Amino acid sequence: MAYKMLVDIDRCVGCWTCAMGCKVGNHLDDDVYRVEVETHGSGQGIDRPAGVYPDLHMWWQPVYLPSCTFCAPRVAEGLPPFCAMDCPTQALAFGDADDGQSAYAQARARVEARGARIWELDSAGAETRASVEYATAR
Template sequence: MADKRYGMLFDSNRCIGCQSCSVACRAENKVPDDVYRLQVRIEGPKGEYPQLVMDFERHSCVMCENAPCVSVCPTGASYVNQDGVNMVDSQKCVGCKYCINACPYQARFINPVTGAADKCTFCYENRVQKGEKPACASICPTGALIFGDLNDPNSEIRQALRQNTVKPKEHLGTNPKLYIVPNKRGGER
C-alpha cells in the first residue's frame, strides 16, 4: 500500500462559482486555451423565488482507484503513482485517445501543444511533491476544496469526510478519490 493516498473533497454548499480554482489551475499548469483540467459548471437558477439556488459542480479527473484510463493505455503512459495520483507520462503517450474514450467522467483531453493526453494531476509534480496543496485548493476563497492524505486519520480531508459525502458515478466501481458534499441549499428540489 502507498504511504500516502491523496484525495479531494468538493463541498458544493461552499462553492460560489467564482472560477478561482479553474483560473489557478490554468495558470499553474500552463493549460492551453480551449481545453481545461478543471472547470466549475454552473446550473441554475433552480427553484422558485425566494428559494432560488445555483448548483456548482467540479468537473475534473476524480482519481479513480480502479481507473479505466490506466487499464486501456497501450504504452503505460497512463498510470497511478506511488501516492495514488493518476498521472500521464507525456513522453510515453502516443495520442491514441484510448484513455479519453475509457474515462466515464470525460476528464481527459489531448493537449494541443504536446499532442499527449492531459488531465488534472492534483498539481502533483509542481506542488504536492513539494508539500504544497494543489493550486485549486490553495486559492479557493470559501474553503470548498479540501485536499489531503486519505491514509492519515488526522488529515483535514479525513476530518471533513465525516460529513455526508458522495462519489461521482460511484455505481461504476471506479472508486473515485474525489468526494462531494451534495448541495443542500434551496430546500427540496
C-alpha cells in the first residue's frame, strides 16, 4: 500500500475548499491548516495576478503541510480524505499507487495521457508533506 495524492494543477481554481474541508472535517482550530493554497502570480498575496491588465495570469497550488495525515482514520474505513472529497473541480485524487483502480492511479493515467509534467515538492526540508504529486500540461 503506497498512498499518494495527485493534484491536477490545471483543474485547481484556488477556492480553498480543500483547506476548509480539512479544517471542518478534522476539527482543526481556526488558525491551523494541513493544506494551504498558494497563489503563483505577482507574489503580493492570495489571488494577486502577475502581468498588466488585460494580460493577467496566475495559478494555484495546494501545498500539503507535514501535519497532513492523509486522513488515516477515514481512509482506514474506505472513505476518501476530506480535501479530495470536497474539491469542487475534482483537482485532487487520492489512493493506493499500487492499485490500478484507485482514484489516484486513474487520475495519474489521465494526466499522463495529456502529456502533463508531473513533479513533487521537496519534502526533505519538512515544510511539506511527502507523497503529493502535481501535474500540469500547460
